[in-house]
Amino acid sequence: MIELLGAWAPLLPVLFVALGGLGLMLVDALVKDKAELAMGTFVVLSLGAGLALGLWNEPVTAASTELFGGWVAADRLSLFLDVAICGGAALAALLGGGYLREHQLERGEFYVLVVFSAFGGMMLGRSSDVLTLFVALETLSLGVYGLVAFRRTSPRAAEGALKYFLLGSFASAILLYGSALLYGATGHTDFVGIAASIEAGDAETRLTILAMALMVVGLAFKVSAVPFHMWTPDAYEGAVTPATTFMAVVVKTAAFGVLLRVLFVVFGDDMLSAPSTGWPRVLGALAAITMLGGNLAAIVQRNVKRMLAYSSIAHAGYILVGIAAAASGPADAGWSETALSSVLYYLLAYTVSNVLAFGSLILAGSHGKEAVSYEDLAGLGRRHPAVALPFVLGILSLMGFPPTAGFFAKYYVLSAAMQMGTGMLWLVLVAVLSSAVGAYYYLRVLVFLFMKQPEPGAVVAVPMRSLYVVSALVLSGYFVLRMGLAPNAYLEFALEAARTFG
Amino acid sequence: MFEVYFPVFLMLAIAVAVPCLLFTLASTLGTKNPTPEKMLPYESGSASTGAQHLRLSVKFYLTAILFVVFDIEAVFLYPWAAQFRELGWAGLVEMVLFLLVLGVTLVYAWKKGALEWER
Numbered sequence: 001m002i003e004l005l006g007a008w009a010p011l012l013p014v015l016f017v018a019l020g021g022l023g024l025m026l027v028d029a030l031v032k033d034k035a036e037l038a039m040g041t042f043v044v045l046s047l048g049a050g051l052a053l054g055l056w057n058e059p060v061t062a063a064s065t066e067l068f069g070g071w072v073a074a075d076r077l078s079l080f081l082d083v084a085i086c087g088g089a090a091l092a093a094l095l096g097g098g099y100l101r102e103h104q105l106e107r108g109e110f111y112v113l114v115v116f117s118a119f120g121g122m123m124l125g126r127s128s129d130v131l132t133l134f135v136a137l138e139t140l141s142l143g144v145y146g147l148v149a150f151r152r153t154s155p156r157a158a159e160g161a162l163k164y165f166l167l168g169s170f171a172s173a174i175l176l177y178g179s180a181l182l183y184g185a186t187g188h189t190d191f192v193g194i195a196a197s198i199e200a201g202d203a204e205t206r207l208t209i210l211a212m213a214l215m216v217v218g219l220a221f222k223v224s225a226v227p228f229h230m231w232t233p234d235a236y237e238g239a240v241t242p243a244t245t246f247m248a249v250v251v252k253t254a255a256f257g258v259l260l261r262v263l264f265v266v267f268g269d270d271m272l273s274a275p276s277t278g279w280p281r282v283l284g285a286l287a288a289i290t291m292l293g294g295n296l297a298a299i300v301q302r303n304v305k306r307m308l309a310y311s312s313i314a315h316a317g318y319i320l321v322g323i324a325a326a327a328s329g330p331a332d333a334g335w336s337e338t339a340l341s342s343v344l345y346y347l348l349a350y351t352v353s354n355v356l357a358f359g360s361l362i363l364a365g366s367h368g369k370e371a372v373s374y375e376d377l378a379g380l381g382r383r384h385p386a387v388a389l390p391f392v393l394g395i396l397s398l399m400g401f402p403p404t405a406g407f408f409a410k411y412y413v414l415s416a417a418m419q420m421g422t423g424m425l426w427l428v429l430v431a432v433l434s435s436a437v438g439a440y441y442y443l444r445v446l447v448f449l450f451m452k453q454p455e456p457g458a459v460v461a462v463p464m465r466s467l468y469v470v471s472a473l474v475l476s477g478y479f480v481l482r483m484g485l486a487p488n489a490y491l492e493f494a495l496e497a498a499r500t501f502g
Numbered sequence: 503m504f505e506v507y508f509p510v511f512l513m514l515a516i517a518v519a520v521p522c523l524l525f526t527l528a529s530t531l532g533t534k535n536p537t538p539e540k541m542l543p544y545e546s547g548s549a550s551t552g553a554q555h556l557r558l559s560v561k562f563y564l565t566a567i568l569f570v571v572f573d574i575e576a577v578f579l580y581p582w583a584a585q586f587r588e589l590g591w592a593g594l595v596e597m598v599l600f601l602l603v604l605g606v607t608l609v610y611a612w613k614k615g616a617l618e619w620e621r
Contacts, residue, residue: 022606029613 028108038097098466160238175218
């Protein structure tokens with residue numbers, strides 16, 4: 001198969017997922033009842049992740065080539081992102097299988113949108129031209145707008161979707177404006193051509209800097225960094241919880257992947273990426289306000305889903321610390337591979353931890369009795385310990401408590417930043433302080449689970465029963481513990497992907 | 503830099519100035535004699551039949567979207583047909599794949615009942 005496709009082999013995962021999506025669409029249209037689309041989606045996406053892993057050691061991908069004359073990258077970074085995106089989307093589809101049936105929202109569109117959005121994310125991860133980037137970003141986003149609005153009768157869903165759609169279109173336009181300026185400045189649309197033109201000094205510097213600012217703003221919106229995060233809590237709260245999970249893990253992973261590529265390939269020029277005067281400093285500031293803003297706003301939330309939305313903003317801040325650190329080394333040392341791999345490791349750990357936390361929230365509620373506020377969770381640990389257990393694990397991992405995936409993710413990012421010397425010290429301090437703040441609202445979930453009892457006469461959330469949700473929790477829980485107890489294999493995986501930027 | 507774009511700015515200035523001028527002239531020089539009929543919303547000359555905030559059926563939207571999909575298909579087909587010989591087998595394969603994807607969407611729209619007006 002790989003010989004037959006030749007140089008196109010690195011596209012195998014993404015082609016497979018696209019075909020799988022078309023197949024699922026036909027199944028949804030032709031099979032009237034009892035179509036196990038959740039299972040089908042899970043199989044398609046996990047096979048996509050499996051194909052990406054299978055291609056890992058093929059010479060075509062290890063060599064970091066490009067296809068179609070520079071439109072699409074074929075390297076290990078894109079395969080790494082494939083694994084994270086497909087894995088996250090597959091787990092979100094499993095959660096959907098349980099949640100949608102329980103809440104009587106089961107419609108095939110959900111799974112088809114998940115697969116096609118994941119396809120857009122995979123293309124985004126391998127885009128090496130501003131046009132591919134834009135089309136892939138829209139493919140990813142359009143599906144997600146639909147997913148947010150999935151609960152059609154809910155005004156909150158409509159509000160979240162409309163906010164996300166309007167602000168998202170605005171961000172896309174800003175990104176496109178940046179790309180257009182970049183093309184005007186350099187005469188190229190492919191990443192390598194733009195970088196070569198900047199390196200050679202052919203580009204008008206002021207235009208390039210403006211273009212860079214616009215593109216970073218556009219992508220900062222997609223990763224929901226403060227101050228471009230306003231849509232996040234509303235969209236996360238209004239969406240059905242499996243769609244929220246999908247947004248938190250897949251959209252963020254894909255956007256961070258392409259942000260890495262844009263910063264380190266397109267704007268990797270010595271002048272633009274100088275630690276004191278270039279984008280690392282800007283990203284450092286962005287990281288600081290994102291961590292502080294996300295964590296502080298999460299404290300005052302009464303709704304657990306909103307709290308998790310702000311927590312996802314805070315996590316974007318920690319990831320940005322790693323990105324800023326990767327370019328903050330001495331001038332002649334190049335990118336820090338340790339910092340880059342810590343960012344990628346963080347994306348994996350963040351994916352599984354979030355699936356675990358959102359999945360447990362889904363499992364804790366049932367039809368008409370969805371778990372929404374902290375009070376809904378009161379005493380759940382006593383009444384249903386089996387439901388509380390994955391919740392505890394997910395929350396501890398998001399908090400960064402050992403021995404979970406989240407602990408090592410934070411540890412690697414912060415130690416990579418520490419290695420960069422005193423210039424990054426303030427950022428590490430902000431990260432540690434805001435994590436301490438974050439512990440408050442994470443622990444609050446545990447307090448409600450185990451130490452509180454529901455008010456007499458209050459409506460209590462009754463856990464649902466679903467093999468789908470349970471299997472998603474078992475899978476993500478396994479990886480949370482595995483990455484926390486034996487992180488080396490995953491770190492090595494991330495390191496090999498980070499060498500793409502060599 | 504500026505010299506190159508001077509015609510564009512001139513064009514922009516004229517485009518803004520002309521309508522401003524015309525509206526100012528019309529409002530200052532024209533005579534005003536409003537009657538109830540004149541103040542009604544214009545509906546092609548026929549008498550007004552009610553509020554203009556009608557709820558349109560979502561079916562119109564579906565039809566319009568389907569039209570756009572197949573319209574774009576034609577947009578892609580024409581240049582391909584004109585360059586058929588130059589593009590060769592690779593072009594044929596790409597176009598067949600594209601049509602295949604569109605075919606799947608057609609089957610989907612059909613089976614989901616998007617093509618039925620009365621339901």
